[in-house]
Amino acid sequence: MIPAPVLSDRNYERFRRFIEEKSGLDFPPSRRNQLEHAIDRAVARTGLPDASALFDSLQEGRGSAEVESLVASLTVGETHFFRNRPQFEALEKRILPSLIRRRSQERRLRIWSAGCASGEEPYSVAMLLDRLVPDLGAWNVLILATDIDRSALKKAYLGIYGPWSFREVPEHFQTRYFNGEGREREVAPHIREMVTFGHLNLVEERYPSLLTNTNAMDLVLCRNVFIYFRHEVARSVVARLYEAITDDGWLLVGHAEPSQLLSGRFSVQNLPGTVVYRKADRRRxxxxxxxxxxxxxxxxxxxxxxxxxxxxxxxxxxxxxxxxxxxxxxxxxxxxxxxxxxxxxxxxxxxxxxxxxxxxxxxxxxxxxxxxxxxxxxxxxxxxxxxxxxxxxxxxxxxxxxxxxxxxxxxxxxxxxxxxxxxxxxxxxxxxxxxxxxxxxxxxxxxxxxxxxxxxxxxxxxxxxxxxxxxxxxxxxxxxxxxxxxxxxxxxxxxxxxxxxxxxxxxxxxx
Ligand SMILES: C[S@@+](CC[C@H](N)C(=O)[O-])C[C@H]1O[C@@H](n2cnc3c(N)ncnc32)[C@H](O)[C@@H]1O
Incomplete structure (x- = not known):
């Protein structure tokens, strides 16, 4: 195996800061190797002569798509339908029923999958809602799904998935919500239509905002995204998500995400096999x-x-x-x-x-x-x-x-x-x-x-x-x-x- 070229200390420091500023991703010396590999691949992909030329190109703003590819190659976009069973059970049995009850008069629900990768997460939520709300057609439901990685979003929009994505999909969901026979199967059109995809960088963008429809959310799922962020960056993202959630609304994060990030702002609720967060009613x-x-x-x-x-x-x-x-x-x-x-x-x-x-x-x-x-x-x-x-x-x-x-x-x-x-x-x-x-x-x-x-x-x-x-x-x-x-x-x-x-x-x- 050819060893990855080692970045000079100066270049490592420049890239580390640049990536953190653009995406919040943290590359301390213990993960330097990972950063070096990704830069090596980006140099090959772009055909630029070396890491310094890549840095200049990124900094001059000529390659914001390239910044995204770099970020995408630095995070694991791994996801699948109904990932983390206890969380989806909490959604199915507690969170969504309670939201549906609360919104039964106005028949409106707003849900945001922030860091949705290739879309399995928001589609899973759409399937649950389809089962839980008998008169769904009479409801006004937003399931907003955003990510920084546009190639993942493209795949999400297409809604075609291989067996790896299905590994936790219960049989009755497979027959009801997917079309096609072979290895690749397509999400049923009525579920696809429930999800709105958009490009949003959680670190750089301003939210909540009417413009990006990121306000007044009843439920936000931001799972397995914070793990890549430096602590201060994660804190600032949590603060903005907090503002985007309505009083009494919910936040779900990945099970490995540090709870101290959230416990100060949100109330912690222990549900079977998982912990979820709820925004306190601000009346007080x-x-x-x-x-x-x-x-x-x-x-x-x-x-x-x-x-x-x-x-x-x-x-x-x-x-x-x-x-x-x-x-x-x-x-x-x-x-x-x-x-x-x-x-x-x-x-x-x-x-x-x-x-x-x-x-x-x-x-x-x-x-x-x-x-x-x-x-x-x-x-x-x-x-x-x-x-x-x-x-x-x-x-x-x-x-x-x-x-x-x-x-x-x-x-x-x-x-x-x-x-x-x-x-x-x-x-x-x-x-x-x-x-x-x-x-x-x-x-x-x-x-x-x-x-x-x-x-x-x-x-x-x-x-x-x-x-x-x-x-x-x-x-x-x-x-x-x-x-x-x-x-x-x-x-x-x-x-x-x-x-x-x-x-x-x-x-x-x-x-
Ligand atoms: C491991 S995936 C999580 C997918 C899904 N939420 C889940 O838990 O199955 C992490 C996602 O976070 C996205 N991400 C990383 N940094 C981001 C940022 N600054 N803004 C928006 N999305 C980001 C990555 O592109 C990736 O798709």
Whole structure:
């Protein structure tokens, strides 16, 4: 066997830091060998002369797909259906039934498989739900499945698996949920359709976010992902997942994952053969936070008593609705007071003081009744915490002030999507694109919506528009209303979407 070339100390240190920064993966000296092997393979794959050239290429951002391949080769993407039986029993017997009971009125469930690898985990959850919810068709279920590794996501989307993936699948599941006779079998279409795949780097990305639909989750599975992360990185991922989970929601991690990462934030529940984590009901802690919010906004009681029931007279106050040009000018060069107010509020929101942020925005919204942005921001905050009726009300206010305010149509589209009204969602997103044809986010969301309607050709065209609009723009420029997403990231997301969904193939068909 040819021994792997040893990295110079300098290169080992450079790669170690770079990989950690990009993916959170930790390569202490005890795992240096593993890093060296992966770099050796990456050098061969890319045809670059040596490790230094590979490092330069990665750092210059020419190879974010290459960073992913490197990360993929450094983690074990090993997974299979119903991996870890006691956890799936806990899901089947305790967690999902309790969530189904809790959501039986609104018939809505939101589940996230974070680090889903080739998709066996989210599909297993979909099969359990199919068995547990008799009127599933009447429910609005999101099973979001994300990973950093796009080749794993491609495989997941295809839904075709070999015997190794089936090794723990009970017989009755095999006959009911898989098609095909040979060694390779395909997940049944109605199960495939329950899962939405997306590319998301848990270390670099901002979440929870409406944009990536990573908010208000009832259940997150992030299993066998933290084991690869350095402790501080894992802590920060746990903190963000905590924010993405609703009060009383659940988190499942792999059985080898360090429990001290989670026990401070989540309550620990021992179920037969496994330990699961639950977010405490924040009513108690929100009482504490409410008093500090009150300090930040003397007006709070009035505001929250209204519970988002905006002043309906405002919605009819069209006399002051500015014409389109003025509004869009204001959006691109907003008056400084407005910016400060919005920024202060968004900072408060990011720090978890939603009520305080809402107070500030509501005061600003009632001050300038010609401004559509403040009510839109209120709607965004309300939607972020899943107060959809309040959010829709504020969108109505924003659109009454400026019926061509693209972000408001966009947000309404995301909400309709979330509520399972896909045709309405596409209509709102088309309005967003019509109102602001040069805003790439509108086209990006429209592509997702068209895909859900099976209109793959139109979706491919919308993604192409995104790429055209972004061409030549500075890579690090933030996308307006994009929750921190930059030009290069949106370019990448559009490309990945086309790749994963096979939209680049010639003669793509709608379905
Ligand atoms: C061992 S698999 C776990 C699959 C599944 N959750 C399970 O337990 O069977 C680990 C997955 O984490 C993904 N991963 C590693 N770092 C990641 C990151 N920074 N963001 C998102 N996914 C990541 C890897 O690509 C891999 O697919």
């Amino acid at each position: 802690s929100s009482d504490r936070r409410a008093s500090s919010d009150r300090r930040a906004s003397p007006d709070r009681r009035r505001t929250s008593d209204r519970g988002g029931s905006w002043d309906r007279r405002q919605t009819r106050d069209r006399r002051r609705t500015p014409d389109r040009r003025q509004t869009s000018d204001r959006r691109h060069a907003p008056d400084l007071d407005g910016v400060d107010v919005a920024e202060d509020a968004l900072k408060l929101w990011a720090a978890g003081h939603t009520e305080g942020a809402l107070s500030i925005l509501e005061e600003a919204a009632s001050g300038d009744r010609g401004d559509a942005r403040m009510p839109y921001l209120i709607a965004k905050l309300q939607a972020g915490r899943f107060h959809m009726e309040a959010a829709k009300g504020w969108i109505e206010v924003a659109l009454a002030r400026d019926r061509l305010f693209a972000p408001a149509h966009y947000l309404l589209g995301l909400i309709s999507e979330e509520e399972g009204r896909h045709d309405e969602a596409a209509r709102s997103l088309r309005r967003s694109v019509y109102s602001e044809p040069e805003w790439p986010l509108g086209h990006f969301a429209l592509a997702g919506s068209l895909l859900r309607l099976g209109e793959r050709r139109r979706a491919a065209a919308a993604l192409q528009t995104v790429e055209q609009l972004l061409e030549g723009r500075p890579e690090e420029e933030p996308i307006p209303e994009g929750d921190g997403i930059t030009v290069s990231r949106l370019q990448e997301l559009a490309g990945i979407q086309r790749e994963i969904l096979g939209l680049d193939a010639p003669g793509i068909e709608d379905r």
